[in-house]
Amino acid sequence: MSTGSTFAQVTTPLHSYPKITGYVGILHPIATFSSAGTDLNFNGHYVVGMPTGINIWKSAKIGFSAEFVPLVRVENGISKMSNFMFHPGILMALGKGWIFAGRAAFETSGRYGLTPVLNKTLIKGKSSSMFAALPMPVRFGNERPATFSIGFQFGIAF
Secondary structure, three states, X not given: OOOOOOOOOOOOOOOOOOEEEEEEEEEEEEEEEEOOEEEEOOOOOEEEEOOEEEEEEOOOOXXXXXXXXXXXXXXXXXXXXXXXXXXXXXXXXEEOOEEEEEEEEEEOOOOEEEEEEXXXXXXXXXXXXXXXXXXXXXEEOOOOOOEEEEXXXXXXXX
């Protein structure tokens, strides 16, 4: 007859889903290409954005994101908010800190389109992480030629 106690091992999942995260960053468009020519940021003007978003992860592999981006343009010594963008999309975890975001884009400038984004977690902490991203927007509308751009974004997720 045994007089020892038996204990059940309880394991808690690392994350429970759905999981909600948020982030804020700084966006620097680098270059925009169209049939009208190439427009380089820092060449006669400077544009900067502050993407802020909420991610709702359905699982460790897929989620939804809603991003809001005010853009400020500085030209000839004058700065103003030049555009505001609503950027909803799907998130797909690719592994090893890589995430693909496929976003729709709706801008107050009258432009719309798609933005594929490749994102990499650089530093992972207990309650936050630092990331860098490569957005590649394609835009249409507002009686302007279609454009393809490339930018650089970095930020903090929590």
